[in-house]
Amino acid sequence: xxxxxxxxxxxxxxxxxxxxxVGVARASPSSHxxxxxxxxxxxxxxxxxxxxxxxxxxxxxxxxxRNARSVIAVADRYHDGRPDCIEPGARGRIARxxxxxxxxxxxxxxxxxxxxxxxxxxxxxxxxxxxxxxxILEREQAARALLGAIGKHTLLIRPAMGSWFMLxxxxxxxxxxxxxxxxxxxxxxxxxxxxxxxRARDESSSTRAPxxxxxxxxxxxxxxxxxxxxxxxVDARRCTAYLTIEHRGAIDSEYFGIxxxxxxxxxxxxxxxxxxxxxxxxxxxxxxAVHAPRLDSVDLLEVLGWSESDRARLVVSSAxxxxxxxxxxxxxLLALASIARSDSTLALNVRARCATIALDESESEIVRAAAxxxxxxxx
Ligand code: B12
Ligand code: SF4
Ligand code: SF4
Numbered sequence: 001x002x003x004x005x006x007x008x009x010x011x012x013x014x015x016x017x018x019x020x021x022v023g024v025a026r027a028s029p030s031s032h033x034x035x036x037x038x039x040x041x042x043x044x045x046x047x048x049x050x051x052x053x054x055x056x057x058x059x060x061x062x063x064x065x066r067n068a069r070s071v072i073a074v075a076d077r078y079h080d081g082r083p084d085c086i087e088p089g090a091r092g093r094i095a096r097x098x099x100x101x102x103x104x105x106x107x108x109x110x111x112x113x114x115x116x117x118x119x120x121x122x123x124x125x126x127x128x129x130x131x132x133x134x135x136i137l138e139r140e141q142a143a144r145a146l147l148g149a150i151g152k153h154t155l156l157i158r159p160a161m162g163s164w165f166m167l168x169x170x171x172x173x174x175x176x177x178x179x180x181x182x183x184x185x186x187x188x189x190x191x192x193x194x195x196x197x198x199r200a201r202d203e204s205s206s207t208r209a210p211x212x213x214x215x216x217x218x219x220x221x222x223x224x225x226x227x228x229x230x231x232x233x234v235d236a237r238r239c240t241a242y243l244t245i246e247h248r249g250a251i252d253s254e255y256f257g258i259x260x261x262x263x264x265x266x267x268x269x270x271x272x273x274x275x276x277x278x279x280x281x282x283x284x285x286x287x288x289a290v291h292a293p294r295l296d297s298v299d300l301l302e303v304l305g306w307s308e309s310d311r312a313r314l315v316v317s318s319a320x321x322x323x324x325x326x327x328x329x330x331x332x333l334l335a336l337a338s339i340a341r342s343d344s345t346l347a348l349n350v351r352a353r354c355a356t357i358a359l360d361e362s363e364s365e366i367v368r369a370a371a372x373x374x375x376x377x378x379x
Contacts, residue, residue, distance in 0.1 A: 001121060001122075003175055003176055003177040003181075004177040004181070006121060006122070006174070006176050006177070007024050007176050007177045007178075007179075009121060010022070010024070010072060010114070010117070010118060010121070010176065011023075013114060013117045014072070014074050014114055017110045017113055017114060018076070018110065018288050018290065019074040019075060019076060019110065019288075020075055020076060020077040020161075020165070020285070020288065021073075021074065021075040021077075021142075021147045021148075021158060021165070022072065022073070022074045022075075022145075022147075023072075023073050023142070023145030023146045023147050023179035024070055024071070024072055024073070024145055024176050024177065024178050024179050025070070025071045025073060025141055025144035025145040025178055025179065026069070026070065026071075026144070026178045027061050027062055027065075027068035027069050027070055027071050027171060028060075028062075029059055029060040029062075030058070030059040030060065030137055030140055031140070032137070032140060033059035035232075035233070036055060036058060036059060036137065037055060037059075039233060040052045040055055042235075043237070044233070044234070044235045044236055044237060045236055046236045046237040046242055046246070046247060047246070047247060047248070047249075048236065048242075048246055054135040057135040057136075058135045058136060058137055059137070061136055061141070061171050064128050064130070064134070064135070064136065064171055065126060065128045065171045065172070065173060066173075067173045068128075068171045068172065068173055069172070069173055069174065069175045069176070070171075070172050070173075070174060070175065070176040070178070071141050071144070071145065071169050071170070071171050071172075072114070072118070072145070072169060072170040072172065072176070073138075073141050073142040073144075073145035073147055073167065073168075073169050074107075074110075074111070074114070074167070074168050074169070074170075075142060075147050075148075075156070075158070075165040075166065075167050075168075076103070076106070076107060076165065076166045076168075076288050076290075076291065077161065077164055077165055077285065077286075077287045077288060077291075078096060078097055078100070078103065078164055078165070078166055078287055078288070078291035079096040079097075079164035079287060079291075080164065080278055080282055080283050080285070080286065080287055081162050081164065081276050081277055081278035081279075081282055081283075082278050082283075083271070084296065086261075086296060086297045087297070089299065090299065090300045090301055090336060090339055090340075090346055090350075091261065091297040091298065091299060091300065092261055092262070092263025092264075092297055092298050092300045092303070092331065092332055092335040092336075093261050093262050093263060093264075093267075093296065093297045093335075094263060094264045094265065094295060094296060094297060094298070094320070095241065095262070095264060095265025095266060095267050096164065096267055096293070097166060097265065097319070098264055098265055098318065098319040098320055099293035099294060099295060099296055100290070100291045100292055100293050100294055100318075101290065101291070101294070101317050101318065102317055102318055102319045102321070103166045103291065103319060104319070105317065106290050106291065107166060107168040108129065108168070111129045111168050111169075111170060112129060114170060115127040115129055115170050118170065118172055118174060121174075122172075122174040125172050125173060125174040126172065126173050127170050127171070127172045127174075128170065128171045128172070129168070129169075129170055130168065130169040130170070130171065136169060136171075138167040138168075138169060139154065139155065139156045139167065141167075141169050142156045142165075142167050142169075143156060143211070144178075145178070145179050146179040146180060147165075147167075148161075148163075148165075148213075149211040149212070149213045150232065151163065151213060151214055151220070151273065151275070152214045152217070152218070152220060152221060152229065152231045152232055153220040153221075153224075153229055153234070153269040153270070153273065154229075154232060154233065154234050155269070155270065157213050157273070157275045157276070158275075159213060159275065160275075160279065160281055160282060161275075161282050161285060162270065162273065162275050162276030162277070162282065163270050163273065163275065163276050164270065164276065164287075166291075213275060214231075217274065219272045219273060219274065220268075220269035220270075220272055220273055223268050223269065223271075223272040224239075224268060224269055225240070225258045225259050225260055225268065226238045226239065226240060226243075226255060226258065226259060228240075229269060239266070240255075240259045240260075240262050240265070240266035240268075241265045241266050243255060243259070243334070244262065244263065244264055244265060244266070244323070244327070244331045244334065245264060245265055245322050245323060246322075248324070248327065249366060250330070250365070250366045250369040250370065251330060251334055251370060251373070253372075253373040253376060253377075255334065256333075256334060256337040256338075256370075256373040256374055256376065256377035257337045257338055257341055257377030257378070258338065259334055259335070259338055260335070260338050260339075261297075261335050261338060261339050262335060263297070263298055263300065263303075263328075263331050263332060263334075263335045264320060264323060264328075264331060294318075295314075298314075298332075300332040300335055300336050300339070301332075301336075301349075301350075301353065303328055303329060303331075303332035304329055304332055304333070304353060304357065306325060306328065306329070307325075308325055311324075311325045311328060326364045326366050326367050327366075329363075329367045329370070330366050330367055330370040333354065333357075333367070333370035333371055333373070333374045334370065334374075336350045336374060337350075337373065337374040337377040337378065338377075340374075340378055341377070341378065347378050350374065350378065351374075351375055351378055353371075354371040354372070354374045354375045355371075355375065357371035358371040358372050358375070
């Protein structure tokens, strides 16, 4: 089987497995290794030491598989851009990627099947699956495979479909034609639109600068409540997604009252992006049914009274399990500090609850500190 035919077969199999986008990149070092090293040196990874521990692996996928030649990048679409319609009250929102079943499991199972398919096509091939936790710059690999381009908010954007994608990759020593290699035999392939934009850029310029879908737009930078974004870089320490999902200690009081109603993660930079708005075409493209949302928000005052068994019920086969019970309570107070600012009756109620929590020795230091910060934010 020739290299282009192999790519076509793999693309067809990935679509059959339900992936919205698939493409192939050459296995070669990152073009942004220095940007990553700078990001780590500036401490922008916060407490995510696992990012700092394997920088050199991240900048070259061949460290994950010797003799790697190709990276197959896939993307699942989990949301179509429609605005939220959350029931009224003191509700804390869950980021859209975490509203359904845990995406790690959903993507990994199908990547395994795709890996088996590749090994059936190329019997001696070795394959390594990745997906979120592995040391690989997934967005760069996806952009190289022409799945889309990286926006100033650092997420992969697919023109006309937005950034509502989860990514996964297979690294292999099989020699597969990369997506930017002509000829493409599959004219209806989902990546052709991006491929032609990239070809147009190459024809109009001698440099191979990354495809820029942002132009002079700065909407995500302006809308980010914590000022975490500078063009093509996010200071994780300031990002609500980091503060509510990755950060395990007390949240600095400066964030109370400004992060909005987000309880787990944050979607603001995607919600405001012109590329991520729902269009007729993007609604028609739909989402993969396996990502059907189960829970979009929680009652924040209820969370404050939760026990371990309440949490356990909620996190079954869900990405929400990354947050411990004390993080969930801390996050509930963070969201209440914003919501109650515009509701004086709620503010009265929240202040009273916080005064009790702040003095309650059965609550952890982290939750008590959050209660004090909430009272201060509501003064
Ligand atoms: C750590 C991490 C986080 C951290 C840090 C985020 C960040 N921007 O780095 C935190 C906890 C904050 C986070 C938040 C979120 N995350 Co996250 N996260 C990751 C993880 C595990 C590693 C990312 C990483 O390596 N960061 C280090 C930085 C330096 O890497 P980078 O931004 O890719 O760096 C490149 C660019 O800066 C680029 N670059 C540098 N200069 C320039 C200049 C130009 C012009 C261009 C084009 C590029 C460029 O080069 C660098 C190297 O390639 C990835 C999975 C993975 N293994 O990749 C998921 C991942 C990025 N996250 C994802 C998601 C969905 C989210 C959230 C939307 C979740 C949510 N709703 O709450 C938010 C979005 C926040 C945001 N705007 O980034 C998805 C993104 C999917 C997509 N469409 O892009 C990923 C890919 C997970 C997955 N498997 O799908 N995340
Ligand atoms: S996820 Fe929210 S806090 Fe993080 S960069 Fe985007 S808008 Fe800012
Ligand atoms: S909001 Fe504007 S600047 Fe931000 S990623 Fe989207 S297009 Fe780019």
